[in-house]
Amino acid sequence: MDDDNKLQFPSLPATKEDLLEILPGLFLGPYSAAMKSKLPILQRHGITHIVCVRQDIEANFIKPNFPHTFRYLVLDIADNPVENIIRFFPMTKEFIDSCLATEEELFTQIGGRKKKKRICTG
Numbered sequence: 001m002d003d004d005n006k007l008q009f010p011s012l013p014a015t016k017e018d019l020l021e022i023l024p025g026l027f028l029g030p031y032s033a034a035m036k037s038k039l040p041i042l043q044r045h046g047i048t049h050i051v052c053v054r055q056d057i058e059a060n061f062i063k064p065n066f067p068h069t070f071r072y073l074v075l076d077i078a079d080n081p082v083e084n085i086i087r088f089f090p091m092t093k094e095f096i097d098s099c100l101a102t103e104e105e106l107f108t109q110i111g112g113r114k115k116k117k118r119i120c121t122g
Contacts, residue, residue: 019045019107025100027107034109036065048104051092055079071099 019027019041027045034042034050049071054062056076064072073095075088099106 021045025103025105026096027105029107029109031062031109034065034107039066039069042066042070042107045107046105047107049073049095049099049106051075051095051106051108053077053108 019029019033022028027047031052031054032038034052047070050064050066050073052062052064052072052074054074054076055078059076064070064074073092075092077083077085077088096106
């Protein structure tokens with residue numbers, strides 16, 4: 001297989017604080033990847049929309065840092081086995097689809113819980 005036809009896969013982030021492009025235009029990462037000090041990195045990746053997934057009790061410290069720079073969808077999802085996250089899929093899909101339809105870049109910031117990462121794939 002020549003160099004032009006090789007399969008290319010996204011590389012894993014170097015640290016837990018990096019953005020990972022899981023699909024073209026769709027990034028996933030922890031809340032720390034969208035802290036105020038990370039604005040230049042978000043802008044360099046062309047991020048325009050952010051899905052912020054947090055628990056209700058985290059609302060005081062996990063919140064939109066750049067409300068005038070990015071369009072946010074904030075989801076308060078309890079991190080417990082009985083939380084019905086399926087109810088968040090339609091609004092999340094609509095938000096992601098509207099972003100990708102205009103060829104803009106989206107970042108989903110997650111508080112580190114595996115269950116919340118399913119929002120991105122739902």
